[in-house]
Amino acid sequence: MVNYDLIVIGFGKAGKTLAAKMNAAGKKVAVIERSKAMYGGTCINIACIPTKTMIVAAEKGWSFDDTMKERGAVTGRLNAKNYKMLADNGVDVIDAEAHFVSNKVIEVVAGDDRQELTAETIVINTGAVSNVLPIPGLTTTKHVYDSTGIQTLEALPKRLGVLGGGNIGLEFAGLYNRLGSQVTVLDAATSFLPRVEPSIAKLAKEYMEEDGIVFEQGVKTSEVKNDGDEVVVVTDKGEFRFDALLYATGRKPNIEPLHLENTDIALTERGGIQVNKHLETSVPGVFAVGDVNGGLQFTYISLDDFRIVFNYLTGDGSYNLETRGVVPTAMFLNPPLAQVGLTEDQAKEQGLPVAVKEMPVAGMPRGHVNGDLRGAFKAVVNPETKEILGVTLFGQESHEIINLITLAMNHHIPYTDLAKQIFTHPTMAENLNDLFAI
Numbered sequence: 001m002v003n004y005d006l007i008v009i010g011f012g013k014a015g016k017t018l019a020a021k022m023n024a025a026g027k028k029v030a031v032i033e034r035s036k037a038m039y040g041g042t043c044i045n046i047a048c049i050p051t052k053t054m055i056v057a058a059e060k061g062w063s064f065d066d067t068m069k070e071r072g073a074v075t076g077r078l079n080a081k082n083y084k085m086l087a088d089n090g091v092d093v094i095d096a097e098a099h100f101v102s103n104k105v106i107e108v109v110a111g112d113d114r115q116e117l118t119a120e121t122i123v124i125n126t127g128a129v130s131n132v133l134p135i136p137g138l139t140t141t142k143h144v145y146d147s148t149g150i151q152t153l154e155a156l157p158k159r160l161g162v163l164g165g166g167n168i169g170l171e172f173a174g175l176y177n178r179l180g181s182q183v184t185v186l187d188a189a190t191s192f193l194p195r196v197e198p199s200i201a202k203l204a205k206e207y208m209e210e211d212g213i214v215f216e217q218g219v220k221t222s223e224v225k226n227d228g229d230e231v232v233v234v235t236d237k238g239e240f241r242f243d244a245l246l247y248a249t250g251r252k253p254n255i256e257p258l259h260l261e262n263t264d265i266a267l268t269e270r271g272g273i274q275v276n277k278h279l280e281t282s283v284p285g286v287f288a289v290g291d292v293n294g295g296l297q298f299t300y301i302s303l304d305d306f307r308i309v310f311n312y313l314t315g316d317g318s319y320n321l322e323t324r325g326v327v328p329t330a331m332f333l334n335p336p337l338a339q340v341g342l343t344e345d346q347a348k349e350q351g352l353p354v355a356v357k358e359m360p361v362a363g364m365p366r367g368h369v370n371g372d373l374r375g376a377f378k379a380v381v382n383p384e385t386k387e388i389l390g391v392t393l394f395g396q397e398s399h400e401i402i403n404l405i406t407l408a409m410n411h412h413i414p415y416t417d418l419a420k421q422i423f424t425h426p427t428m429a430e431n432l433n434d435l436f437a438i
């Protein structure tokens with residue numbers, strides 16, 4: 001049995017950051033990763049980085065082949081950098097799949113090689129996998145992909161179907177539309193982006209439709225099959241025919257390979273690993289970080305999970321799930337759509353005093369400079385306490401500016417301060433002066 005101070009299972013954002021920090025502090029650390037193609041984790045190799053690289057390349061008007069080449073070059077570079085960051089500094093990166101044998105004993109298996117490892121602290125960081133809905137034919141039909149598979153296409157599909165109108169579905173819909181595919185989104189939800197401010201969600205859908213994307217909301221899919229080389233999606237709204245189909249109907253915590261049945265690690269009702277506010281599981285000394293604990297599925301949440309565990313292991317544990325601030329989100333549509341805090345309806349449901357302001361990008365000087373007048377900003381504030389309750393930004397640079405609002409909210413900066421702050425000009429951020437003049 002090999003003994004470590006810290007074992008991290010999975011090369012995710014939280015785990016790799018914790019491994020680097022603890023290694024630098026003189027601890028004996030191992031990171032177990034089952035695929036060399038995943039050094040650096042999901043974000044680097046098959047998620048945020050490759051998809052945004054493709055979106056940016058497509059926005060520049062690059063061809064499908066050049067977009068794919070760029071994707072490969074960027075992910076390859078970052079994968080190698082991530083491996084070196086750990087391995088060259090003395091972390092044992094073990095190329096193997098990890099299973100629990102008991103609460104604190106892990107077996108690593110690589111081909112015929114098996115080894116048992118143990119550690120005082122074990123961190124599970126195995127991410128999430130695509131939900132495969134029980135739709136007959138979904139896994140057996142040719143030219144049907146999840147978000148990983150769709151990134152390996154060798155030719156641009158003329159007609160792309162997208163099952164699911166969430167983050168992944170819409171980002172790929174926009175991307176393939178730009179690259180030249182005819183895209184149809186089939187979404188089970190009756191409303192489009194139900195958690196976004198309704199007026200902004202309506203605009204976002206209108207723009208995607210203007211760009212040529214077709215939406216079918218409230219669709220029930222009963223079968224997926226091939227007719228020759230075509231993919232046929234059978235629904236209650238008729239049959240749809242495509243050259244390729246992407247299914248993007250959520251992702252679920254990746255626990256299956258871990259053999260948690262050999263441990264006392266408890267799961268939540270929704271299949272994530274149950275954790276307390278310090279992200280410790282029901283087994284003391286074993287933590288679950290990132291997508292696998294069933295929390296919000298974002299790379300920056302995984303990074304923040306690192307902060308929580310690191311603070312618990314080396315500090316006073318005062319930074320934890322209960323003291324985490326508000327969490328911004330950004331969807332990389334055209335233009336990007338970013339949100340933080342509450343929508344107007346959510347604030348009213350909470351019985352808060354609410355004042356709102358919405359401004360079209362068409363009235364913003366930088367919108368004219370950018371030659372892109374699409375979008376709108378909306379702010380929801382408490383006029384009594386002067387707190388910002390929530391903001392939705394839909395326009396160029398929204399994914400950047402939302403971080404400024406998050407900072408203001410977390411530090412309880414009154415919105416009236418943003419209304420009179422000096423901003424550089426001409427920028428999209430300067431419009432916060434007018435947005436918060438409520």
Ligand SMILES: Cc1cc2nc3c(=O)[nH]c(=O)nc-3n(C[C@H](O)[C@H](O)[C@H](O)COP(=O)(O)OP(=O)(O)OC[C@H]3O[C@@H](n4cnc5c(N)ncnc54)[C@H](O)[C@@H]3O)c2cc1C
Nearest residue numbers: 010012013034038041042047098127290291297298299302
């Ligand atoms: C297409 C797509 C686009 C996305 N875009 C964004 C975005 O723009 N911004 C954003 O913030 N988030 C985005 N996300 C979500 C984000 O990628 C995830 O929330 C994040 O990567 C989760 O990281 P993690 O730390 O949980 O672990 P991961 O990075 O998922 O790492 C888990 C690792 O564990 C390994 N592993 C699993 N089981 C075992 C085992 N038993 N033994 C050994 N190794 C194992 C896996 O191979 C993997 O490398 C996107 C997701 C997808 C799918």
Ligand SMILES: NC(=O)c1ccc[n+]([C@@H]2O[C@H](COP(=O)([O-])OP(=O)(O)OC[C@H]3O[C@@H](n4cnc5c(N)ncnc54)[C@H](O)[C@@H]3O)[C@@H](O)[C@H]2O)c1
Nearest residue numbers: 164165166167168169187188189248249250251297330331
């Ligand atoms: N920019 C980003 O930050 C970003 C980008 C991509 C992914 N992500 C993360 O990845 C997670 C997973 O993304 P996702 O898009 O798979 O999940 P999601 O939860 O965002 O969306 C799932 C969609 O599938 C639809 N759906 C469910 N069942 C269906 C069915 N039978 N037929 C048709 N549609 C159906 C839902 O109505 C919903 O619109 C996101 O929640 C997000 O946390 C983040």
